Every structure is written in C-alpha cells, then in structure tokens.
Amino acid sequence: xxxxxxxxxxxxxxxxxxxxxxxxxxxxxxxxxxxxxxxxxxxxxxxxxxxxxxxxxxxxxxxxxxxxxxxxxxxxxxxxxxxxxxxxxxxxxxxxxxxxxxxxxxxxxxxxxxxxxxxxxxxxxxxxxxxxxxxxxxxxxxxxxxxxxxxxxxxxxxxxxxxxxxxxxxxxxxxxxxxxxxxxxxxxxxxxxxxxxxxxxxxxxxxxxxxxxxxxxxxxxxxxxxxxxxxxxxxxxxxxxxxxxxxxxxxxxxxxxxxxxxxxxxxxxxxxxxxxxxxxxxxxxxxxxxxxxxxxxxxxxxxxxxxxxxxxxxxxxxxxxxxxxxxxxxxxxxxxxxxxxxxxxxxxxxxxxxxxxxxxxxxxxxxxxxxxxxxxxxxxxxxxxxxxxxxxxxxxxxxxxxxxxxxxxxxxxxxxxxxxxxxxxxxxxxxxxxxxxxxxxxxxxxxxxxxxxxxxxxxxxxxxxxxxxxxxxxxxxxxxxxxxxxxxxxxxxxxxxxxxxxxxxxxxxxxxxxxxxxxxxxxxxxxxxxxxxxxxxxxxxxxxxxxxxxxxxxxxxxxxxxxxxxxxxxxxxxxxxxx
Amino acid sequence: xxxxxxxxxxxxxxxxxxxxxxxxxxxxxxxxxxxxxxxxxxxxxxxxxxxxxxxxxxxxxxxxxxxxxxxxxxxxxxxxxxxxxxxxxxxxxxxxxxxxxxxxxxxxxxxxxxxxxxxxxxxxxxxxxxxxxxxxxxxxxxxxxxxxxxxxxxxxxxxxxxxxxxxxxxxxxxxxxxxxxxxxxxxxxxxxxxxxxxxxxxxxxxxxxxxxxxxxxxxxxxxxxxxxxxxxxxxxxxxxxxxxxxxxxxxxxxxxxxxxxxxxxxxxxxxxxxxxxxxxxxxxxx
Numbered sequence: 001x002x003x004x005x006x007x008x009x010x011x012x013x014x015x016x017x018x019x020x021x022x023x024x025x026x027x028x029x030x031x032x033x034x035x036x037x038x039x040x041x042x043x044x045x046x047x048x049x050x051x052x053x054x055x056x057x058x059x060x061x062x063x064x065x066x067x068x069x070x071x072x073x074x075x076x077x078x079x080x081x082x083x084x085x086x087x088x089x090x091x092x093x094x095x096x097x098x099x100x101x102x103x104x105x106x107x108x109x110x111x112x113x114x115x116x117x118x119x120x121x122x123x124x125x126x127x128x129x130x131x132x133x134x135x136x137x138x139x140x141x142x143x144x145x146x147x148x149x150x151x152x153x154x155x156x157x158x159x160x161x162x163x164x165x166x167x168x169x170x171x172x173x174x175x176x177x178x179x180x181x182x183x184x185x186x187x188x189x190x191x192x193x194x195x196x197x198x199x200x201x202x203x204x205x206x207x208x209x210x211x212x213x214x215x216x217x218x219x220x221x222x223x224x225x226x227x228x229x230x231x232x233x234x235x236x237x238x239x240x241x242x243x244x245x246x247x248x249x250x251x252x253x254x255x256x257x258x259x260x261x262x263x264x265x266x267x268x269x270x271x272x273x274x275x276x277x278x279x280x281x282x283x284x285x286x287x288x289x290x291x292x293x294x295x296x297x298x299x300x301x302x303x304x305x306x307x308x309x310x311x312x313x314x315x316x317x318x319x320x321x322x323x324x325x326x327x328x329x330x331x332x333x334x335x336x337x338x339x340x341x342x343x344x345x346x347x348x349x350x351x352x353x354x355x356x357x358x359x360x361x362x363x364x365x366x367x368x369x370x371x372x373x374x375x376x377x378x379x380x381x382x383x384x385x386x387x388x389x390x391x392x393x394x395x396x397x398x399x400x401x402x403x404x405x406x407x408x409x410x411x412x413x414x415x416x417x418x419x420x421x422x423x424x425x426x427x428x429x430x431x432x433x434x435x436x437x438x439x440x441x442x443x444x445x446x447x448x449x450x451x452x453x454x455x456x457x458x459x460x461x462x463x464x465x466x467x468x469x470x471x472x473x474x475x476x477x478x479x480x481x482x483x484x485x486x487x488x489x490x491x492x493x494x495x496x497x498x499x500x501x502x503x504x505x506x507x508x509x510x511x512x513x514x515x516x517x518x519x520x521x522x523x524x525x526x527x528x529x530x531x532x533x534x535x536x537x538x539x540x541x542x543x544x545x546x547x548x549x550x551x552x553x554x555x556x557x558x559x560x561x562x563x564x565x566x567x568x569x570x571x572x573x574x575x576x577x578x579x
Numbered sequence: 580x581x582x583x584x585x586x587x588x589x590x591x592x593x594x595x596x597x598x599x600x601x602x603x604x605x606x607x608x609x610x611x612x613x614x615x616x617x618x619x620x621x622x623x624x625x626x627x628x629x630x631x632x633x634x635x636x637x638x639x640x641x642x643x644x645x646x647x648x649x650x651x652x653x654x655x656x657x658x659x660x661x662x663x664x665x666x667x668x669x670x671x672x673x674x675x676x677x678x679x680x681x682x683x684x685x686x687x688x689x690x691x692x693x694x695x696x697x698x699x700x701x702x703x704x705x706x707x708x709x710x711x712x713x714x715x716x717x718x719x720x721x722x723x724x725x726x727x728x729x730x731x732x733x734x735x736x737x738x739x740x741x742x743x744x745x746x747x748x749x750x751x752x753x754x755x756x757x758x759x760x761x762x763x764x765x766x767x768x769x770x771x772x773x774x775x776x777x778x779x780x781x782x783x784x785x786x787x788x789x790x791x792x793x794x795x796x797x798x799x800x801x802x803x804x805x806x807x808x809x810x811x812x813x814x815x816x817x818x819x820x821x822x823x824x825x826x827x828x829x830x831x832x833x834x835x836x837x838x839x840x841x842x843x844x845x846x847x848x849x850x851x852x853x854x855x856x857x858x859x860x861x862x863x864x865x
Contacts, residue, residue: 241850251690255657262661416646426649
C-alpha cells in the first residue's frame with residue numbers, strides 16, 4: 001500500500017491517450033484522492049506522441065513528482081520516448097501488438113493485450129482505451145464503481161447498447177493485470193475520507209486564469225488562436241457574453257491587442273491571451289499602451305521558443321521580452337502566476353494593477369501550468385476587491401489635463417462618452433493636455449512621470465510584500481524562482497527542512513518592477529543563491545543582477561530548457577551540487 | 580447640440596490645436612467638410628471618438644473637439660472596433676491616409692467588412708507618403724518617380740474601390756477634398772448608414788505629389804450619373820472600374836447587413852440562455 005503514485009499513459013495523438021487518462025483522473029478524485037497532472041501533446045492533430053501524467057495521493061500535492069511508477073504505452077513510440085524515464089521500481093505495461101521492449105530493458109515490464117481484448121470483448125478497436133482505463137483502476141486498487149459510473153455517463157448519449165459494450169470491456173480490463181506480484185506495490189491506500197475532494201474542483205491553469213479574469217471584471221477579450229493559450233480565448237468566448245462582456249476572435253495578434261486598447265480606452269477592462277510569438281507581434285502596441293497610458297492585461301502562456309519553437313512544450317523564456325519588448329523604453333508591469341490556483345488570483349490582480357496604474361500588465365503563465373489539471377479548493381468568489389481607473393473631479397475639468405504630472409505618476413482619466421471635457425490620447429510624446437510636444441523639458445518631465453508609476457508600485461511592494469519570502473534564520477543557501485516552479489521548489493525546501501536542513505526561498509509574483517530592497521534583504525544573509533529557471537540564459541538572474549546589489553553573495557544559475565518542467569529530484573540535485 | 584442646448588456650428592467642433600499641414604493640403608478641405616457634417620448632425624462632442632493612424636492624415640484627430648485615439652501605423656481600424664464594442668453609443672470614426680489604411684493596415688479591412696461595425700472610415704488619399712517625405716504609396720500611379728521609385732514606379736496602383744466592393748463593405752463612397760460641401764454630404768450619409776462605411780477622399784499633397792494634383796483631379800472627377808442604383812453591386816463595380824471616368828459619390832450601399840453590434844447582442848442573448856451568469860455557477864460546471 002502506498003500513499004503516492006505517478007502514472008503515465010502515452011501513445012499516438014488522437015487515439016484517446018489524454019481522454020483515457022482524464023477519466024482515470026476524475027475517478028481518482030471522486031474516490032477522494034488528490035491529483036496533479038501534466039500533459040505533453042504533439043504539435044499535430046493526429047499522430048505524434050501524446051502523454052498524460054497523473055500523480056495521485058492521499059495527501060495534498062504541489063508538484064508533478066518524480067518519474068513514472070507505472071507507464072502504460074499504447075505504441076512503440078511511447079516506449080521509445082518514455083520507457084527510460086521510470087522511477088526506481090517502476091513498471092512498464094505495453095500492448096505486445098503495437099510495441100516491443102529491448103532485451104536489456106532495466107525496468108520491470110508486462111504485456112497487456114489491449115487490442116486483442118478489445119476485439120474479443122467488443123469487436124471494436126477503440127474499446128482498448130476502456131480496457132486500459134479499467135486495468136489501471138485495478139492496478140491502483142481504486143474502487144471500480146467510480147470509473148464505471150464515469151464510463152456510463154460518457155456513453156449514455158450513445159444508447160444502451162454502446163454503454164453495455166463499454167461496460168463489458170471495462171469489466172474485462174479490470175482483472176487483466178490482477179494477481180501479478182510486480183504490481184502489488186502499485187496499490188494505492190484509500191484516502192482518509194472518500195468525500196475529501198467533495199466541494200473541490202479539478203481545473204487547469206488556463207481555466208483558472210480565465211475564471212480569474214471574469215472575477216477581475218474583464219468585459220472585453222480579443223484574441224487569436226495560438227498554442228497553448230487558445231483555451232483562454234475559447235473559454236471566454238463561451239462564457240463572457242453571459243457576464244455582459246464581448247469577445248472577438250481577431251484576424252491576427254496585432255488586431256487583437258489593438259481592439260483591446262480601443263475597448264479599454266472606451267472604458268472596458270480588456271484582456272488578450274497569447275504565447276511568445278503572439279506577444280512579439282503585439283510589442284509595438286504594448287509600447288503604445290504604455291505611452292498613451294491605457295490599462296490592458298496581456299496573458300502570455302509561455303511555450304518553448306524561439307521562432308515556432310516547441311508549441312506544446314513549456315519554458316520560462318519570455319521574461320526579458322515581457323519586461324523590455326517594444327521600441328524605446330515603455331514601463332509595464334510583469335506578473336508571474338506560480339500555480340494553477342494562483343493563475344486565478346493573479347488574473348484578478350493583473351486587472352487591478354492595470355486600472356490603478358494605467359499600464360499594460362503582462363501576466364506570465366506557461367504551457368505546463370496552463371494545461372495541467374489538479375484538485376484544488378474552489379476559487380474564492382466573495383469579497384473580491386476590484387480597482388477601477390480614477391476619474392478627475394469636477395474642478396479638474398475646467399482645463400482638463402489628461403496626463404497631469406502627479407506625485408504617483410497616475411493621472412485621473414476621462415472615458416469617451418463622459419461629458420465636461422475630452423482629450424486625445426496619442427502615441428506621440430505629449431504634454432499634460434495630450435497635445436503633441438517634443439521639447440526637451442516636456443520630454444524629460446513626461447518620461448519621468450510615466451516611470452514614476454513603476455517606482456510607486458515598487459514602493460508599495462516593499463511595504464506590502466509579495467509572493468514567497470521564506471528566510472529561516474541561519475540559512476546559508478537560498479533558492480530564487482519564479483512562475484510555475486514554486487510548488488516543486490516548496491516540496492524540496494519543506495522536505496529538507498524536515499531533515500534539519502534550512503534553505504531560504506524567494507519566489508516573487510511581481511517580477512517587474514522589482515522591490516529591490518526586499519530582494520537585497522533576502523540575499524544579504526546568504527552565502528550563495530541559486531536562481532532556478534526553465535530557460536537557457538537565466539533571464540531572471542540577469543534581471544536581478546541589473547537591479548539589485550548582490551555584494552558578497554554568490555549567484556549560481558541553474559537552467560534547463562528541455563521543454564519539460566523541473567522535477568523535485570532535479571531541484572534537490574541542484575541544491576546538493578551547490579550547497 | 581452642445582450640453583447647454585445651443586446649436587453647434589462647424590467651428591465649435593474644431594479643437595484649439597492648429598493643423599500642422601502644409602498650406603494647400605487637401606486635408607484642410609476634408610477637415611472643413613467633417614466639421615460641417617458633424618454640425619449638420621449636431622453630434623455631442625463627448626460622443627465623438629476618432630481613431631486615427633500615422634501620417635499627415637492621421638493628425639486629423641488632434642484638430643477636432645471630442646475624444647480621440649491617435650494610434651500606431653495601420654492599426655486604427657481594429658482599435659476603433661474595440662472602442663465601438665465597448666461603448667456602442669459612441670459615434671466612432673477612423674481617419675487615416677492611403678499608406679496607413681491600404682498598405683500596413685490593408686489586412687484589417689476584409690475582417691472589418693465581415694464584422695460590419697457601425698463605424699465611418701475616411702481614407703484621405705494623396706497617393707504618396709507625405710509625412711516621411713515622398714515615398715510611393717499603394718495608390719501612387721504607374722511610372723511615378725519618387726525617392727523609392729527613382730526609375731519610375733513599375734507596380735500598378737491598388738484599386739481601393741474594387742477592393743472595398745470585393746470585401747463586401749456595406750457603404751462605399753468617394754469624394755474630392757476641394758468639394759467641401761459634397762464631402763460633407765458623403766460623410767453624413769456614411770455616418771447615417773448603419774454599418775462599416777468607407778469614404779475615400781482624394782486629398783492632393785501639394786508638397787510631394789506633383790502628379791496627382793488639384794488641377795489633375797479637377798479635370799477628371801465627375802459625379803456618379805443620376806439614376807445609379809447604389810444597391811446594385813454590379814453597377815457599382817462598373818462605375819468603380821470605368822477606365823474613362825473618375826467618379827465621385829456613393830457607389831454602393833447595402834442596408835441588409837447585420838451590424839457587429841447586432842451580432843454581439845445576439846451572441847449575448849444566446850449565451851445567456853445556455854451558460855451560467857454567475858461565477859459560482861460557472862465554477863460548479865467544472
């Protein structure tokens with residue numbers, strides 16, 4: 001009996017790998033288990049290799065865990081690509097009709113005749129997915145009725161005969177691998193209560209980001225399909241109109257951001273969701289938004305680059321672009337969500353920051369977080385504080401200065417339709433009234449005003465704090481991360497703490513502007529700091545270096561850009577190597 | 580009507596900013612015509628929103644009293660669509676030149692035609708890039724010598740009207756900037772048409788275009804003959820492609836197209852029937 005297991009199902013894209021794993025995931029949650037998934041899609045629609053990984057536990061999960069304890073391979077490519085990435089004691093299950101295992105394969109392996117059984121029980125090849133599902137349910141010892149009920153629900157629409165056929169396949173699969181000694185160790189303990197997940201939800205990062213946008217007051221979305229952000233556009237298209245908002249599928253990313261800026265200018269809280277290549281296309285208008293001081297939220301669900309890159313793989317390599325990308329110097333806020341749950345709350349925050357500071361806010365997520373599903377508490381919907389752009393009072397309308405130079409840098413704004421004054425907002429350098437102006441004095445003044453907004457926010461972050469600042473007394477080594485590596489790093493830090501080893505951990509959410517004093521305070525007592533990122537050039541390490549004095553603390557960059565997220569083992573190894 | 584109920588005159592729609600155009604620029608005529616049209620319709624200045632692009636013509640938005648967004652080169656049309664979607668009560672205009680609208684901005688036009696927002700787009704066409712000092716534009720004539728066509732332009736010009744008609748734009752008109760009254764009427768008709776309306780305004784550049792001059796155009800423009808049925812697309816094409824006449828007036832008008840606003844409203848109703856309206860109900864779906 002074990003409390004924690006990682007299962008992988010892999011096979012040809014379009015053949016039911018993901019959907020089979022999804023039903024298994026749902027059955028596990030219905031039985032009270034916590035789940036944390038990871039998906040790897042091919043870039044094509046059919047063919048290519050798809051893999052879904054489901055980690056299940058009787059306890060709360062925060063990372064994808066280690067390699068597979070059980071790998072079910074539907075075809076040869078699945079074996080070729082994934083069979084070597086097994087945890088110690090792991091078992092490979094494969095269909096002998098569609099794959100063979102090399103003679104010197106080091107892990108335990110067993111045949112399961114999915115195709116043969118499917119044909120025998122139902123006459124239909126596709127039933128192999130149900131057999132695979134049922135055999136996994138049997139191996140894991142999850143009470144079968146949960147998965148069985150889901151199978152009935154799935155096929156109810158297609159009529160009684162189809163349901164009966166699939167149940168026949170299910171029952172045949174249930175016992176297919178029973179009794180094998182090598183699988184004894186794969187049985188999962190029952191969770192303390194079957195209703196442990198009751199009232200909780202299974203959501204992906206793209207779903208929580210979309211829900212957070214709704215909660216944050218988003219009422220306009222314009223987007224263009226791009227992997228792995230398309231789901232956000234689809235979600236908003238399906239739901240936002242019922243909330244009184246509008247969604248446009250634009251002809252390209254430039255039109256998408258242009259429409260968002262127009263909508264925001266006219267008073268709607270606007271968002272677009274894209275990935276790296278789309279963000280690049282938007283860069284001119286991001287600068288425009290900054291110059292014309294129009295609030296807008298741009299979600300970047302990062303994928304592997306550069307160029308077309310690896311569209312279905314993850315990476316954290318758009319940071320520098322998010323911070324600087326545009327002509328000239330244009331202040332903007334960069335926020336990075338740290339978990340599936342956090343995507344919801346950072347989406348709300350993105351809108352609030354955009355409104356308060358009248359700046360573009362780039363909200364970074366990534367493919368692994370966008371697509372991964374996990375059990376979580378329902379996102380909070382009560383007592384959500386929303387900020388709105390500040391309007392001028394009546395006295396200011398006399399000689400209305402849209403871009404009034406203020407202490408905070410933020411100028412009260414009118415919205416088209418409001419009476420009493422009007423103004424032009426322009427990408428050209430302008431004076432306080434918005435009229436084009438190129439004098440050196442005006443230029444210096446207005447640039448300082450725009451950047452002052454960033455300084456105001458940085459000061460706010462220093463006093464209010466942001467993200468994780470975990471600095472146990474006596475720790476000599478620290479780890480700094482950003483975005484989706486948070487759960488993985490936490491898991492390692494907490495495990496080490498349990499073993500009496502204290503490692504400090506800093507994981508901010510607002511990456512730009514940086515609260516430099518806060519970062520300095522974290523680094524000062526440490527001998528060494530590891531900056532861990534899923535990219536090649538260490539972008540956040542560079543950003544820290546440019547903005548914070550490191551004095552005597554040694555900085556080590558730990559980078560990988562494999563397209564897969566860091567595992568806890570890899571983080572532990574990095575710490576061990578540099579401790 | 581102003582907020583106090585006083586009748587607004589054309590000059591009441593002019594901003595305090597002096598135009599930066601060269602003396603004799605065709606855009607002056609368009610500006611005058613525009614203020615006349617606004618006065619004829621007595622629009623509230625707070626309801627006016629002009630989105631303009633980059634170029635001499637793009638500066639237009641600075642010279643009108645009302646809300647304006649002077650955006651990046653070629654992107655005024657999708658920006659204006661965003662404005663109109665967020666607040667359909669606004670009277671939204673797009674103003675820009677031939678380079679802004681037909682070169683860098685050209686890709687947005689067919690999609691604007693498909694969506695059909697109730698927006699009026701005035702393309703101030705001088706067949707040259709003026710602000711950058713004299714390069715060819717998509718409407719520059721064959722053989723024209725410019726700084727980027729020193730041996731004479733070899734590509735034929737784009738035919739804007741043919742393009743607009745092909746895209747299915749629901750209101751297509753052309754005017755000539757020195758006919759201020761005529762342009763004012765066209766602009767008003769464009770505004771009154773429910774849907775995406777394009778008015779191509781030939782506005783000669785005296786500084787950089789010595790081929791398409793006022794005199795050159797004056798000799799060639801002729802009003803569309805009486806009896807033209809603007810709902811007849813074939814007739815509209817024939818007028819637009821006529822090799823012997825350069826017509827001005829309303830070429831085509833289609834009042835049967837649903838507007839973007841109508842369609843978004845329909846989408847909202849359909850969605851409200853099928854999808855949750857509260858966040859809690861939505862989360863429970865998952």
